Amino acid sequence: MPVNAQLLNLTTTGARSGRPHTTTVAYAEDGGRLIVFASNAGRPQSPAWLHNLRANPAVTVEVGELKYAAAATEITGAERDRLYAEQAARDPAFAVYQQNTTRKIQVVALTPARVSAAAAHLKEIHAGLREQLNDTLAAVDAYLAGNGQLPEATNDLQRHCLSFCSALHAHHTREDGVFPTLAATFPELKPTLDRLAREHETVAALNTQLTETLTQLTTAPSREAAVHLRDNLHHLAGELETHYTYEEAHLGPALDAA
Template sequence: MPIDFNQHVIDEFRANAGRVGGPFEGGRLLLLTTTGARTGARHTTPLGYLPDGGERVIVIASAAGAPRHPAWYHNLVANPRVTIEDGTFTYEADAVVLAGAERDEIFARAVEADPGWAEYQAKTTRTLPVVALKAIDGGSPEGRPGDALKAVHAAFRRELELVRKEIADSGPGLGAQLRINCLTLCQGLEHHHAMEDGGMFPHFERAVPELAPAMARLREEHRTVKRLLDELSALLAAERPDREVLLAEVERLTAALEAHLDYEEEQLIPLLNG
């Protein structure tokens, strides 16, 4: 992509917490900053990515099927330490070029989710590299603590919106990548709630005793969301989950989570920002 187009996307991404229009609208996008293999200069590129569970995401060096690998790929081969911006967090990661069966399995997942990857591969004689970006620190949102919490919530809302659309648009079967998208969301929510239960909530209970009823309600809502996440995970483990049943479970989760996030923001953001 032309440099000026890339810069427009980068500016829009940073101004809108990761949301952009144009060809990336409605998709998963990150900003990858690499160190130049020859110059040592820092270069930022917008890229679509695939969730991969845990602490890593996947990018593919397609260059839209061009005959040569993109510059960002050469950079990270020479300097694997990269910086990722996902619209909420900015963090350091190590890039690993996948090979063999692992590369082929993940590329097949990508093609199943979006046949455009196969079209790019068909345009070139090179094998499109598949790269795992493994986080080495969690990063943190910028701004006041309450604004940071709201940004994290917005990221969960957006990912849930994407997953709901992907399930609604899927065929009778459930693709491997879509399963991973769902499970990655489940893992992220469980981790976030565990951090709140173990840290932020006890702090507020000590500092503001009159918040005890609100903290009790939030903890109970965490248990409700956990139950819904467990039920969703069980459905995803089935060989051929029913799409309509799965979508209904995601809708139940969405309703419960939206109500929980709204209440938590109402109760905690004024205190966190105060």
């Protein structure tokens, strides 16, 4: 075991025996997840715990006084390479392990495993907000197509934009109220919650810009203001997509225990 490594006890279910097996492994933290490395000290074969969790990704994690069920997800591609490189930089033993084997050492993320109705509900909310945003963008396009001359296009644009901005604000306000409870229940999620809170602030600022641009457009209609509104909406859409993807991957699994 590497010197001064952060260690956790990982309990998997035997792929053949069905019995629990506990192994002490080194770990790192990344965005609310715990990351473990199937180094097996650079041996050519993967450790037995990796084989077990591939058969059954439901595991138990013990870190200090914390013990909780978790879902194991094998990380591949560029994200795997980043996580392993960061670990090798922290502890050069992991660079040696990789040099000693032709096997690409596997990397696994452990996330608190409470995925059910609440996580599904979060995805439904995000899907609904995406739909509202798409409807708002369609309303902007209709407004621009008519050069703002049709009153119904103006009214439709105002209705969609205000509805979306209000729904987004309400959703993030509710989440901000839940975050302190989640932080107390799952200390390991603090980096995730801190990032989400910062992103909420960024989105709130963009949301304010949208409402200000909409007010400008409705009080002094112009094509320039409509194009500016559309650009703001596309910018917000990009920020939200990154936010949704991260939140669903890192926060969703803990929601049911809040």
